[in-house]
Amino acid sequence: MQTTMTSLLAADSPTVMTPITPHLHIEAVTKKFGSFTALDIISLTINEGEFVCFLGPSGCGKTTLLRTIAGLSQQTSGKLIQRGIDVSTLPPQARDFGIVFQSYALFPNLTVFNNVAYGLRNRRADRARINYRVTELLALVNLSGSEHKYPAALSGGQQQRVALARALATEPGLLLLDEPLSALDARVRGHLRSQIKALQARLGVTTIMVTHDQEEALTMADRIVVMNHGVIEQVGTPAEIYHQPASAFVASFIGTMNFLDVTVNSADQVTLAAKPLTCQPHHNMPLGETARLAVRPEAIALTQQQQGLSGEVIDIEFLGAFQRVTLRLTGADQTLLADVPSRDSTSLSLYVGQTLGIHIPAEAARLYPVGSDHL
Numbered sequence: 001m002q003t004t005m006t007s008l009l010a011a012d013s014p015t016v017m018t019p020i021t022p023h024l025h026i027e028a029v030t031k032k033f034g035s036f037t038a039l040d041i042i043s044l045t046i047n048e049g050e051f052v053c054f055l056g057p058s059g060c061g062k063t064t065l066l067r068t069i070a071g072l073s074q075q076t077s078g079k080l081i082q083r084g085i086d087v088s089t090l091p092p093q094a095r096d097f098g099i100v101f102q103s104y105a106l107f108p109n110l111t112v113f114n115n116v117a118y119g120l121r122n123r124r125a126d127r128a129r130i131n132y133r134v135t136e137l138l139a140l141v142n143l144s145g146s147e148h149k150y151p152a153a154l155s156g157g158q159q160q161r162v163a164l165a166r167a168l169a170t171e172p173g174l175l176l177l178d179e180p181l182s183a184l185d186a187r188v189r190g191h192l193r194s195q196i197k198a199l200q201a202r203l204g205v206t207t208i209m210v211t212h213d214q215e216e217a218l219t220m221a222d223r224i225v226v227m228n229h230g231v232i233e234q235v236g237t238p239a240e241i242y243h244q245p246a247s248a249f250v251a252s253f254i255g256t257m258n259f260l261d262v263t264v265n266s267a268d269q270v271t272l273a274a275k276p277l278t279c280q281p282h283h284n285m286p287l288g289e290t291a292r293l294a295v296r297p298e299a300i301a302l303t304q305q306q307q308g309l310s311g312e313v314i315d316i317e318f319l320g321a322f323q324r325v326t327l328r329l330t331g332a333d334q335t336l337l338a339d340v341p342s343r344d345s346t347s348l349s350l351y352v353g354q355t356l357g358i359h360i361p362a363e364a365a366r367l368y369p370v371g372s373d374h375l
């Protein structure tokens with residue numbers, strides 16, 4: 001049980017004071033493989049009870065960071081402080097975590113019961129304690145009654161739930177999940193996603209999950225750490241990452257984003273297709289120069305009025321809840337995507353070849369330097 005309370009999250013609520021206590025400090029961790037830098041001076045604090053996702057494209061260093069936290073890979077420099085203890089040089093078995101890998105990694109020759117009991121036996125827990133704990137955990141992951149089965153007799157999703165129970169058996173302070181859902185088919189993945197999230201919230205165990213799946217990160221994480229080329233691009237809640245991407249990389253990696261060439265007129269004014277447009281205030285963007293304006297398709301409103309910015313519909317894609325409309329901007333060789341909710345599409349009576357007014361709200365339009373949006 002953690003007793004030190006280092007800060008409070010309560011700014012706008014006088015009655016509810018939720019303590020925030022750091023669980024893990026990652027301090028300037030660098031990992032080199034020969035001359036290649038896989039992690040470049042990573043610093044991050046993960047709080048007690050948080051669900052944090054490391055998200056990024058293949059090769060960005062997220063697995064290396066998770067393995068370094070577990071002690072399965074030794075950092076070249078930097079420190080790891082867990083609950084106030086410097087664990088930087090401790091071997092994995094001396095660190096306080098449970099881990100679930102992508103490949104279920106269960107012992108094939110042990111029953112479900114014995115797989116889950118494994119860590120407890122290693123710690124010489126008594127028989128009654130083991131029975132109680134394994135029964136409790138199998139109930140938690142909805143696998144009561146499977147005690148005597150062998151892993152081969154279970155589905156992928158069931159095996160991963162056993163792996164989760166096994167990782168939690170010794171009540172670790174930290175749960176590490178290394179792409180735990182990526183080997184499963186989409187339906188099982190969706191189901192297990194909500195099960196893991198509910199279990200984590202119920203147990204309150206600090207959890208770090210590595211994923212390259214943005215939807216997984218957005219739906220499961222309290223905070224997302226977006227990584228690219230061994231550095232952290234942004235740390236934030238799913239809403240912050242989605243609505244206020246700190247870099248063009250984050251903007252292009254998460255969700256669908258339009259990037260449009262504009263000319264910078266002032267701190268919050270640009271010209272797009274010869275029309276003035278207000279955007280979020282920016283800093284350090286040279287006036288008179290070209291920049292990239294990022295705006296999400298769902299933020300754009302299409303209208304029958306054609307004053308101001310307009311475009312010709314060149315494609316309409318039906319996606320159920322909304323229609324994704326591709327428009328070519330009038331007076332510019334640029335296209336953009338706009339999502340029209342299905343309930344609004346009738347009033348617009350959309351058709352290819354039609355010219356429509358395009359409204360881009362200032363709060364949804366952000367500027368980035370040219371060339372920075374490439375993944």
Ligand SMILES: Nc1ncnc2c1ncn2[C@@H]1O[C@H](COP(=O)(O)OP(=O)(O)OP(=O)(O)O)[C@@H](O)[C@H]1O
Pocket residue numbers: 033036038056057058059060061062063064065212
């Ligand atoms: N043992 C190793 N020796 C040399 N290079 C390595 C080693 N392990 C990882 N790397 C390199 O470090 C970089 C980061 O690898 P890492 O596995 O952390 O990426 P990742 O973001 O988890 O990607 P993926 O989703 O593909 O696993 C990659 O370029 C990888 O090739």
